[in-house]
Amino acid sequence: MSHRRALALGALTASLCLPSTAFGIDEVNSKKLRDAVTVNGILQHERAFQGIANANGGTRASGTPGYDASVAYAKQRLQKAGYKVTEQSFDFAFFRELGPASLSQVSPTAKDYETETFEYSGSGTVTAKLQEVKDNLVPPTPEPSSTAGCEAADFAGFTTGNVALIQRGGCDFGVKVDNAAAAGAKAVIIFNEGQPGRTGLMAGTLGAPKTLPTVGLTYDDGSALALQLRGGADVTVEVTTSTESETRQTKNLLADTKAGNADQTVVVGAHLDSVIEGPGINDNGSGSATILEIAEAMSEQKVKPRRAVRFAFWGAEESGLLGSEHYVTTLPAEKLTQIYANLNFDMVGSPNYVRFVYDGDGSDTPVAGPPGSGEIESVFTRYFAGQGLASEPTEFSGRSDYGPFIAVGIPAGGLFTGAEGIKTPEQAAIFGGTAGLAYDPCYHQACDTMNNLNVNALNEMSDAAAHATLTLATSKTGLFPDGSRKAARDKSKAKRFDGNHASD
Incomplete structure (x- = not known):
């Protein structure tokens, strides 16, 4: 069962009662x-x-x-x-995490963070300076309103080779990563937005295979890094992901x-x-x-x-x-x-x-x-x-x-x-x-x-x-x-x- 679709179970009306229908199929002895x-x-x-x-x-x-x-x-x-059996082949976006992600601050203060790999993340290790994008809202507004990384303009002035720090909200995660890649980022950190229910460790899907290593952070850890940068600190981080993310072929099997x-x-x-x-x-x-x-x-x-x-x-x-x-x-x-x-x-x-x-x-x-x-x-x-x-x-x-x-x-x-x-x-x-x-x-x-x-x-x-x-x-x-x-x-x-x- 796909984990991508939200599950909402119906009302608990378990019984032997029959649903009302205007028309009934005739009984078959099975x-x-x-x-x-x-x-x-x-x-x-x-x-x-x-x-x-x-x-x-x-x-x-x-x-x-x-x-x-x-x-x-x-x-x-x-x-x-x-x-009569036939196969129906099609291409799809395959993803597999080969090993757990890691994220650490190298300087000015050594620190390891709890993190997770985003589905369809690229693979590799990147050690580089951390840079915020525009529209990160720290502290958060009472209601979700961040659109950080959703537009190319959010990366104005971004330095090629840096790691992008982006807040959740406003658009698909894949859009944020595509914009980061176009701006020259070498990896992406996406932190949660900060409202109730949106504070825990961030993870999700990028929708399709990407080249940039992409990991998640809690709101507290992400906002702390953002405030460090705003205070003038020169922060270097190391991001590691180990994934397979590519287009593969699979098939349906049909029997008539x-x-x-x-x-x-x-x-x-x-x-x-x-x-x-x-x-x-x-x-x-x-x-x-x-x-x-x-x-x-x-x-x-x-x-x-x-x-x-x-x-x-x-x-x-x-x-x-x-x-x-x-x-x-x-x-x-x-x-x-x-x-x-x-x-x-x-x-x-x-x-x-x-x-x-x-x-x-x-x-x-x-x-x-x-x-x-x-x-x-x-x-x-x-x-x-x-x-x-x-x-x-x-x-x-x-x-x-x-x-x-x-x-x-x-x-x-x-x-x-x-x-x-x-x-x-x-x-x-x-x-x-x-x-x-x-x-x-x-x-x-x-x-x-x-x-x-x-x-x-x-x-x-x-x-x-x-x-x-x-x-x-x-x-x-x-x-x-x-x-x-x-x-x-x-x-x-x-x-x-x-x-x-x-x-x-």
């Missing part, structure tokens, strides 16, 4: 498929992903051999199951059923990549293994879908949903209109889990999905209710690969068992687990291994995912009231009547 989708099968795929990570530096991140091996594994399984109406394709997706820091066995080996198991089970059961199903394994989700965004934005208009719905499964095995369902109709959270999303939500909640299991709505927060689909009006839905959010006492009473702890304490860490999975979560969520996939693929009624077979027949009769009338 028992045979659910019986064929097993936890053992999912864990088989997860063990393969773990082995791949172990053999490739502990990661399966896009742009690394571990990701390429994950693609090869899923591709081989899907081809063996009889799917041979049967089904391609004009109403159901895209069932999960991101295949991990973060650099770990193997990503829950995030998102769990989602990838689940849809891979569903795809194989559908083939084994010889399911003949009414609508075509495309299983999509997205690349570079952890870099900002780049795989799904590339897929959606590069589809020709006529192909885009053929996408019937998107199902998204990102983290479905969290150890301290909640059965979260995306709130398609927006009845419990601030953001509703496009029309049809409420009906997809109902498929999940009705299923859980029928199993005697509670579920809880979670909003479309933009943190996963459904984002590009709902941005162009495609109905979407899916499941989630929780990331770094903290389980409440109310949730613990309903779903079990431990209140006060994260849903996934190993989120985006090296400990996201096979030991980080809850098999009960995998069992319950994979059955729900299989049920929803089969329902959207085979239901006679569609997401909307005019989607049934009967309505289609009535429409056909009306056309014939109109034609006969015209010939009278």
Whole structure:
């Protein structure tokens, strides 16, 4: 799950209640498929992903051999199951920190600072004089108002070869660094702005690979350096970063059923990549293994879908949903209109889990999905209710690969068992687990291994995912009231009547 998108969980309305929708998809008996989708099968795929990570530096991140091996594994399984498999390659901005950053004042007073590397920072060691740019506001205003470094004019009089000291605020960090590079800076220090909530150690993303080493500082440390300079001190600093930051190629893996109406394709997706820091066995080996198991089970059961199903394994989700965004934005208009719905499964095995369902109709959270999303939500909640299991709505927060689909009006839905959010006492009473702890304490860490999975979560969520996939693929009624077979027949009769009338 991408860490770049803010998470805002919906209202805590966990219950067995069904969301109100004006139209319901007809029930589909999914028992045979659910019986064929097993936890053992999912864990088989997860063990393969773990082995791949172990053999490739502990990661399966896009742009690394571990990701390429994950693609090869899923591709081989899907081809063996009889799917038409294609790869969709694209370039993306790859970043990896090879070692921690360091920042120290060399003179007039030796001092080491706590610091962090900005994502997409350049790499190297720079020892040079420190220089403020214009519009650093020390002390800060009551409300955020700094625009330091946002314009080339902020670097008027800047001495080539110096290290730029820039306050947060007013524009993207990447803009500040680009302006610093154009002014001849050799490294950049960005310190926090100083208002409540904007005082701690500064870190962030530069948006794309940069050449200048770029590190962060707290407001207190940054403002102290600024005051030193304003007092006439000649300050020399040493900045060190160790990074890889470059454009690399990665890919999406797409597997299509041979049967089904391609004009109403159901895209069932999960991101295949991990973060650099770990193997990503829950995030998102769990989602990838689940849809891979569903795809194989559908083939084994010889399911003949009414609508075509495309299983999509997205690349570079952890870099900002780049795989799904590339897929959606590069589809020709006529192909885009053929996408019937998107199902998204990102983290479905969290150890301290909640059965979260995306709130398609927006009845419990601030953001509703496009029309049809409420009906997809109902498929999940009705299923859980029928199993005697509670579920809880979670909003479309933009943190996963459904984002590009709902941005162009495609109905979407899916499941989630929780990331770094903290389980409440109310949730613990309903779903079990431990209140006060994260849903996934190993989120985006090296400990996201096979030991980080809850098999009960995998069992319950994979059955729900299989049920929803089969329902959207085979239901006679569609997401909307005019989607049934009967309505289609009535429409056909009306056309014939109109034609006969015209010939009278």
